Amino acid sequence: MIPRISGTRLAGIAVLLAGAAAILYGCAGTPAEDNSASVEAQTIAMMKESFKAHGQAGLDRLDQDDTQRLCSKYSTTPPPAAVAKKIEGENLAKVRYPADGKLMGDWKKGEKIAQLGRGMQFSDDPAKPAGANCYACHQLAPKELSYGTMGPSLYQFGKKRGYTEENRRYVWAKVYDAEAFSACTNMPRFGEHHILTDEQIRDVVALLMDPESPVNR
Amino acid sequence: MPDPMKIRANLVGDSTEVKVLMSHEMDTGLAKDSSGKVIPAWFIQKVTVLHNDQQVLYAQWGTAVSKNPFMSFKFKGGAKGDKVTITWVDNHNETRTDSAVVG
Amino acid sequence: MPRKLRSIPGAAAALALAVITVTLPIVSVPAAAQESVEKAIEQYRQDLQGGNPAELWEARGEEIWNTPRGPKHASFKSCDLGLGPGIVKGAYAQLPRYFPDAGRVLDLESRLVWCMVNQQGLTHAEATKVTFGKGSRKRSDLEALTAYVVAQSDGTKMNVSLADPHVRDMYEIGEKMFFYRAGTHDFACATCHGSDGKRIRLQDLPNLTKKADAQRAYTSWPAYRVSQGEVRTFQWRLHDCLRQQRFPDLIYGSDASIALTTYLAARANGAAYAGPGMKR
Incomplete structure (x- = not known):
C-alpha cells in the first residue's frame, strides 16, 4: 500500500511550482512534462509495491x-x-x-x-x-x-x-x-x-x- | 452437498419451456492434474424431470456433457403454477433435487 | 467445441415432446477449424440464453452475502460498496471509488476483502486464501460474491467519477501503467491493446485506447470462462494478462491493480454494464 497517494495533488503542485521557477531560469521542461514525470515516478513506486517475485519473474523485471x-x-x-x-x-x-x-x-x-x-x-x-x-x-x-x-x-x-x-x-x-x-x-x-x-x-x-x-x- | 440447480420454467404457447443449469465438475476421467495424476471420472449419469408427479423426461448422460451443464427442453401442456422437479444422480451416487414453479 | 446434441429421450412420456439442448465441453480443435471458434462461442451463448453458468456463482454469492460469517458474525449487509451499507444494485457501475473509511481507492474485489477483514474479523490472509478458484474442490468466495454483485449492475450505465482527486490520481497512474513497457519481452498492456483490428493467433484484440473497444471489453467482465469452467473476475483478467506480459505476480487487490482497473473502468463510462459475460 502506498500512503503517499492522498498527497499526490499537493506533490504535483509543488512540482508545478518548481517547474515554473525553473522556466524563469530558462532550463526546464514544460509543466505538463513535469507533471507527467511525477506521475511516472509514482507509477513505478506503486508497481514495486504491487507485484511480488514469483518463480523466474523477479521484481527486477519492472526496471526499464x-x-x-x-x-x-x-x-x-x-x-x-x-x-x-x-x-x-x-x-x-x-x-x-x-x-x-x-x-x-x-x-x-x-x-x-x-x-x-x-x-x-x-x-x-x-x-x-x-x-x-x-x-x-x-x-x-x-x-x-x-x-x-x-x-x-x-x-x-x-x-x-x-x-x-x-x-x-x-x-x-x-x-x-x-x-x-x-x-x-x-x-x-x-x-x-x-x-x-x-x-x-x-x-x-x-x-x-x-x-x-x-x-x- | 451439491450446489442447487438454477431452474427456469415458462409457458410458451401450449408448451412449457424448461431451462436448467447444474453445478457439476463432469470430469471425464481423461484429464490429469498438475502433478500428472489422472483425475477420476465424475459425472452426472441420470437426469429425471417431473411435471407435477408425472415423469416427462429421463436422460442418461456420460462424460461428453460439459462442466456445469445447461439443458433446455420443452414439453406439451403444463400450466402456470405447475411444479417442475428435476433430479440428477452422478456416478458417485451423489444426488440433487430442485423444483421450480411454471411461470 | 460446443455443439448441440438433439435427441428424443426414449423414456419420455408420450405427451412430452422434447427437443433437448445439452452443453458439451470445449476441447482443443485443429487449427483449420479454429476460424469458426468465435462463431461457435456465439452459438453457444445463444444456446445458453438466460443460462450463463455464472448464475450458479451468483446464487452462491448471494447466499454468502446474506450469511453472517467470521469471528464477528457479520454478513455483507453491513458492507458499503459506495451506495450505502448492503446496497448492491448499481454499485459495481460506480467502482472503483474512494472510500474514506479505508483511506484508499478500492475496486469491488478489494472492497469485499476490506469488509471481510474490518467487519467480519477475518485476517487478510484468510479473506484472500482462494482468490481464483479451481473446480468444486477449491472454490473462491470472492469469485462468487463478485458474480453476485456485478449481476446487480446489469444494464446500469458505467459511471466512475473522477471528481475525487484520489480517483483521478489512480486513473493517471493506471494510464501510465497501461503504456509501461518492461520485462523480458518489452511488453506493455498497449503492446497488444493499442491498435485496431489486430489479433494474437486467432484471438481478436480489443484496442483499449479506443472508447468503443474499451467499453465493450470492460462491461463484459467478470465473465464465465467456458474453457476453464469458472467465473473469472477483473482482478484475474489483469493478473493473467500481466503474467503473459512476463511481469512478476500482480498482488490481488494491490494499488497498481486498482489503478489499472480505475483507468479501464472510467474509460468504459457511458456504456451499459452487461455482465457477468461469457468468454471462450
Missing part, C-alpha cells in the same frame, strides 16, 4: 532500460526521428553474431520454436527452453492457419528477399534485437533479453531463410 523507458512514451505514436535514431543505434550496438559465424540451423526445429508460446512467464519451468511464438503475431508456413496479425506476414520471406548472406545476417540481427531496425516495435528482443539461445536463433533464421523451409515453399 533506456529503450523501454523511451518507448513507453511512444506507444500509440511513432517516436520522433532523433529518438528513434538513438534507440536504433543503441540496440544495433548490442547485436552479437555467433562466434563461429554460422547463421543457419534446422528449419524443422525453427518451426517448433515459432509455435511454442511457453517461456519466461512466472508459471513456466525455467529449466525448459523458451519458445518465440512467432505465429502469435506473424503468418509463416501456410499450413498454420492460427497466426496473428500484430506483425507482417513472413510467408515466402526468403524467397522474396533472396537467400543472400546479407539477408541471413539481417534476420539474425532482427530476431536478436528488433529495436535495432525499428524503434519501439512490438517485437521482443529475443537475443538481447536471452529468451532464445544462439542455437535457437539459428533455427529460426533457417525457418525464414532455408529454401527447403515450408515458409519458402
